[in-house]
Every structure is written in C-alpha cells, then in structure tokens.
Amino acid sequence: MIDLKELKERRDEIAQNISNRYMNVDIDEIIVLQEKRSALLQESEAYRAKRNENAQKMKAKLDKETRDAYIAEGKQIKETIAKLETELAVVETAFQEKARTIPNYAHEDAPIGKEDKDSTTVKLVGQVPTFSFKPKDHVQLGESLDLIDFDSATRVSGPKFYYLKNQAVILQMAMERYALDIVMKNGFTPFITPDIAKEEILLGIGFNPRGEESNIYNLEGTDTCLVGTAEITLGGYYANQILDRKKLPIKMCGLSHCFRREAGGAGQYSKGLYRVHQFSKLEMFIYCLPEESEHYHNLILGIEEEIFSGLGLAYRVVDTATGDLGSPAYRKFDIEAWMPGRGEEGEYGEVTSTSNCTDYQARALGIRYRDDEGSTQFVHMLNGTAIALSRAMVAVLENFQNEDGSVTIPPSLVPYTGFDRIEAL
C-alpha cells in the first residue's frame, strides 16, 4: 500500500499512474472517504477526551447529586461515542479496502503501455538454436521419452497437473540444486518455506486472496491459502517487526511449491508445463534500505541471468510495461528464455521475474528499520525468481533435444544429474 498521507498532495501523479497501469481505481472517491474518516476520527477522539475528563472528575469525593449528574453526563457521552464509532468503522473499512487497491508508484524508466508488446527488451543474450529437423515441443518430448504424464494427472487431479517421471525427476532436482548453489554463493540464506500462508500476509504482499479473479486457492474455513510463490512466505517472515539496520540487506531464498488456480488460462500458449496449477520454484527475496533497492534489483537480475546463461539458454531481458507490473511492483524485469516448441517456430517465454516493490509491501506488513535519527522507516522489499522448475524444464527439454529424439543435459547440470543424456526410447 502506498503512503496514504500523500494521497491528496500527489493526487494527480497517482491518478496518472493508475491510468498508466490500465487499472480502474477511483482516487477521488478514496480521498472523499479519507476526509470523512478524518472528520469522524477527530470527532470521536474529542468525545473520548470528554469521557476521560468526566471519569477523572469522579475520582474525587462527591455529594450524591453532583455524582449522579456526572454519571448521567457520562452515559450520554458513551452513547455518542458508540454512535460515532459505528459510523467510523464503516468508513474506515471502506477507506482501507479501496486504498489498498491503489498501485505502487512506477519507476520513471518503466515503459508505459498496456501489455507484453509494450515492454522494452533491454538485452538479448545467447544464440537462438537452429535445428536441422522439426523440433518437438516439451509435451511431445515428455511423452516420447516417458518423462511427463499429463493424462494420468488429469484423471487423478484434474487438468493442468502432471506427473514427472524417470530422468525428469532427477533433472528437476538437479536444476533446483544448481540454482540453489548459485544463489547461496551470492549470499542468500536458503529456506524451505511453508506452502500455506494466512490471508492477511497475502494481502500485505499485494495478492488478492479471494474473489473470481484471484489466482489463489483458499483453504475452506481457515483464512489461509495455498501460496502461489515463496515471495509470500519470505515477505511475511518479518511482518510487524523492526529490523536492525546493521542486518540489512537481508537476503533469503526459499524453495516452495506454488499453487495457482489459472482459471480460464487455456490455449496454445499455456499447454503442457508452461501454465500449471502446481509447480516448484526457488525464489530470492531481499529486504534493504530504500536508497539501495535499485542496486539490489540489478543484483537479483544478474543472478537470474547467471542461472539461465549457465544453462546455455538464449534469453532476453524485458523491462515490463506499466500495464503488466502488478500493483506492488515499482519496476519489474522478466527473463524470457527461447523455447523452440512454443508457437509455430519457437518463441521467447517468461521464465523469471524480479520486482522492486519499494516500501509498498513493507508498509502493509509493518516491516521497518530505525534510521540514524532513531525513527522508524519502511524497508524496501524485492523478489525475484531464481528458477521456476516447470518452465526451466520446458526450456531445457526443448532447446537441447537431438534429431534422434534424445535430450542432451547442459554441462552445468551434469554434476547434479549424474547423466549427460536422456536417451530416446
């Protein structure tokens, strides 16, 4: 959530930002609510002061008549307060709910635009592979090599689930460890995180845990959800805490399952492993001082590049357009790896995403540090994918397939797999 004290003075800027993000938030309605709230708050506080004053007077020894008069007055005050507070609660809830929908400010360099196409490619790395044969997509490879079983998963769990089998199991674990080693080398503390989190944490991180458009699975009757990413549990880790300035930056990485409802997400671009209800992911997370967040955003991006270039994949780095940022992000870079089986002749497909959320999440979650003057400030929070195993699997299988139907294991993974080739059956 943004700083609501700035709502009025930065009104035009906020409205412009909402429009740049193609969002539908009525800032003026929120300002009206804020003013109503403020008036009610002041009034009810004044009455509380009166109540306290009245109670103070009753401490003295009083004759019955005066005493009864004070009690009568107190009762009246009590009623007024109750009425004001009921009103206030309604306005307060509406205000908070709406205010939460205001997105974070955006970096001045973030391209303004509605969708994918408007994002800027800032970097192209590696050579897109050429094949002397018609490359298969990972669904075909998964079937022919007996690595992935979508059909059984559909029967057991439903569409968009999958079983990994045979070498794919080893390959996934190899990629997981490969990425983990690189991330740890960069000073991140490894975690295996819970796969379930409370709704209040989801909200603080900026996810919408409920409703039609939510991508999150709720656990019925519990106020908890299956996490869509370890960003949620890593970002909630320090909720409502004041961090020691000297401990910053805090660099964590978390391995978790990721659950996504993906309602209505069918179609050619979401076939196979690309868009599924459950996958595993290693996520990086950084808490840092505000003046350092841009630096650490680049650091995370650099690590992501190290991981994907280390796999020998061709990729591009994209500076995400405002319309695609998501509420909490101030700036977001995606890495899109070349996927030969995507589209007609291969296309880039998103494999990582790193966001600088500045103080947007920290404010909602109450994560602060003490500055040199001793007053509390909100930290900046950043997240980034180290590796999303399902999409990495897509990229590796499709890029390193051979004409005979086998798949070569990238050299950087061989120490982790123990084999250098998945032979055709």
Next chain:
RNA sequence: GGAGAGAUGUCCGAGUGGUCGAAGGAGACGGACUCGAAAUCCGUUGUACCGUUUACGGUACCGAGGGUUCGAAUCCCUCUCUCUCCGCCA
C-alpha cells in the same frame, strides 16, 4: 485430540475497577566523578494515529476481538499463541 498453566514496555517482573503509559530491576543512551576504565550517583529511555507545528496538545495500545461500567491492565465472554502432562502420528 484430552487435561492444566500462562501471555504486561527492549528484556525480567509488580499491579486493590478510578491517583496506571503503567512500580521495581536489567539493558541502552546522556551527564557527573576519574589520567582513563570499573564501581557509584543523576537524568533520559515505547509505538501508532490525529491536530498545531523546533517547544506542544489529544486519542489509542498491558496476546486479539467483543461485553459490563460514568470509568477496565484489573470484572465477564470468545478466540489465538506459548509451556507442561497424556494420546495419536511421518
């Protein structure tokens, strides 16, 4: 899952329904003493919001949420968490 105990400020810990934002101690910070340090002594030492704005005033917060009362850390109810014992279990 069953039985019991507890939850107070950075920490420990006291608290009769009004004099409690909260005793006392520890720690931290500032000062005095000292050549310096230790010890000792004096002082300061929460967060959030609202309003005026270097000073300041108000409101709220003693696990959370309700309730009783003119007035609640203190009484009542519900919930959460922690600890101990029993059961179950990978």
